[in-house]
Amino acid sequence: MLPLLLAAIASLVNAPPAPGAPPSFRVLEWNVSDSAWIRHRAASRAVLRSADPDIVVLVQVSGGTGVRGVREMLAGLRNPADTTWFVTSRVQGDYEHTVIASRYPVRALSEFDRVAYPDTGRAVARATPMPGETVPQRDTVDLARTNGALVRVADRWLLVVGLHLTCCGTRDDWREARRRLAATAVRDRTRAAMARTRPAGVVMAGDMNLVGGRAPLDTLLATIAAPPLGPLRRAPAVHFDGWTDWTWDGRGTPFNAGRLDNIVYSTGTLDLLRARVWDTESMDADTLRAYGLMPETSRTIGRHRPVVVDLRFSS
Numbered sequence: 667m668l669p670l671l672l673a674a675i676a677s678l679v680n681a682p683p684a685p686g687a688p689p690s691f692r693v694l695e696w697n698v699s700d701s702a703w704i705r706h707r708a709a710s711r712a713v714l715r716s717a718d719p720d721i722v723v724l725v726q727v728s729g730g731t732g733v734r735g736v737r738e739m740l741a742g743l744r745n746p747a748d749t750t751w752f753v754t755s756r757v758q759g760d761y762e763h764t765v766i767a768s769r770y771p772v773r774a775l776s777e778f779d780r781v782a783y784p785d786t787g788r789a790v791a792r793a794t795p796m797p798g799e800t801v802p803q804r805d806t807v808d809l810a811r812t813n814g815a816l817v818r819v820a821d822r823w824l825l826v827v828g829l830h831l832t833c834c835g836t837r838d839d840w841r842e843a844r845r846r847l848a849a850t851a852v853r854d855r856t857r858a859a860m861a862r863t864r865p866a867g868v869v870m871a872g873d874m875n876l877v878g879g880r881a882p883l884d885t886l887l888a889t890i891a892a893p894p895l896g897p898l899r900r901a902p903a904v905h906f907d908g909w910t911d912w913t914w915d916g917r918g919t920p921f922n923a924g925r926l927d928n929i930v931y932s933t934g935t936l937d938l939l940r941a942r943v944w945d946t947e948s949m950d951a952d953t954l955r956a957y958g959l960m961p962e963t964s965r966t967i968g969r970h971r972p973v974v975v976d977l978r979f980s981s
Contacts, residue, residue, distance in 0.1 A: 690939055690978040691770075691819050694719035695871035695929050697830065697970040700762070701728040704735065706967045713964065715743045716957040717944050717974050720769045721817055723871040725830035727755070727763040736765055754815045759807030764828045764872070771818040777859040778814035778827075783847040784854065792843035805832060805841075810848035812872075814859055820979060822866035827856050829872035831882055842878035849874075849882035853889045860890075867979060868895060868932040873970065875926050887930060895932040901975045903929070903941040906948035913943055915969045929975045939976040 694717050696703075703710035714722075722740065733753045741749045752772035755765045758781060766772065804811070811830040816823045829852050835841025852870075860868065868890060874883055883900065890896030904911050912923035931938065946954060946963040954960065964971055 688979045688981065689820055690976050691720040692718065692974060692976050693721045693723065693826075693869055693871060693929060694944070694972050694974045695723045695725075695828070695927055696972040697725050697873040697927055699726055699968045699970055701726075701731050701735075702968045704728075704731060704739070707739070709959075709963050709967050711739060711743065712958050713944065713946070713967065713972065714740065716949075716953065716959060717972060718743065719974065720819075721824075721826060721869075722765070722767040723826065723828040724765040724767070725762075725811065725828055725872045727765050729757060729760065729763060731763065733765075736767055740767055754813065756813040758809040758811050759804070761804045761807070762811060762830070764811055764813035764830060766813055766815045766817070766826050766828055768815075768817045768826075773816040773818075773823075775814045775816065775825075775859050775863070777855045777862070778812055781810040781812050781851050781855050783808045783810065783844075784850050792840060805844065808847075810851040812848075812852050812855070814856065816863060816865060819867075822979060823863065825856070825859060825863065825865035825868045827852065827868070827870040827872075829870065829874070829886075831873065831875045833873075833875045833877075835878060837878035839878075842881075845875060845878065845882040846885060849885040853885055856889050860895075865895075867935045867977075868898070869929065869936075869977070870898070870931075871929040871973070873927050876928075877921075877924060877926070883928065883930075890932055890934075893934045895934045897933055898930045899933045899938075901929045901931060901938055901941040901973070903943050903973045903975065905943045905945050906950070910948065911943060913971050913973060915965065915971070927970060927973050929973050931975070931977055935980050936977045937980050939978060940974075941976075942974045944972040944974045 753767045754774040814827045832844040887898045913927035916923040
């Protein structure tokens with residue numbers, strides 16, 4: 667029964683667009699893990715070439731990469747003349763960048779210039795590390811790692827939000843409290859940007875680090891709860907095998923693989939066509955050969971896998 671149900675879901679998610687439907691666009695989200703993808707440049711570009719995205723959301727990009735470095739990674743994916751990418755990069759606290767890059771024109775949004783955690787009293791106290799605890803640099807500043815921009819797709823403005831929530835920890839420690847605070851901050855800034863710009867659709871993408879439960883995701887989904895844009899929904903991305911859904915590879919570590927990276931979209935105005943976790947281990951041999959990939963290419967680059975989603979405006 668379960669295989670039949672999975673097959674039915676896959677047929678719906680991967681259904682071809684109807685004749686005369688609005689053009690589709692492809693969003694790729696990738697935690698590039700302090701820009702390990704730069705150290706494996708050729709392999710990373712081969713993965714990007716096979717995915718062929720129109721909009722790219724990158725999180726955990728090292729500060730040294732810069733807009734120029736991102737453009738160099740993306741340029742020429744389709745052919746030597748494919749060099750036009752619009753890029754907005756935002757750093758919170760001088761430790762890592764959140765990047766939104768697009769083949770379509772992009773407008774950065776001031777709402778995401780500096781996104782501080784909300785002052786919620788007890789929640790802030792719970793989000794504070796214990797005295798003497800060693801804390802990664804990225805967690806020493808109470809700012810949400812996020813970026814937001816308007817992307818002009820098919821003559822409509824799409825609001826795209828990228829985010830990277832605090833990693834590690836458990837359901838009950840300060841890291842989970844930080845994840846929830848950051849999700850609240852991103853939700854509030856997204857609502858403010860929506861009120862000012864009136865976008866035709868919304869996409870939120872990033873590494874949500876849902877290791878302590880889905881509370882941060884639920885906060886983000888609550889950004890839009892009703893028509894005409896909402897509700898928001900998490901895209902059911904799976905590997906090419908049709909059922910595996912992890913995006914972080916836990917093999918060789920004490921931790922289980924998990925669905926940490928996600929893309930959510932406004933179901934009132936956007937139709938989901940396909941949703942994939944882009945992993946070379948589950949690609950077919952012909953695709954691997956066509957793009958100069960190997961089954962182990964994804965593992966070579968890092969532990970995170972890109973999430974790739976095809977969307978179109980509903981009408």
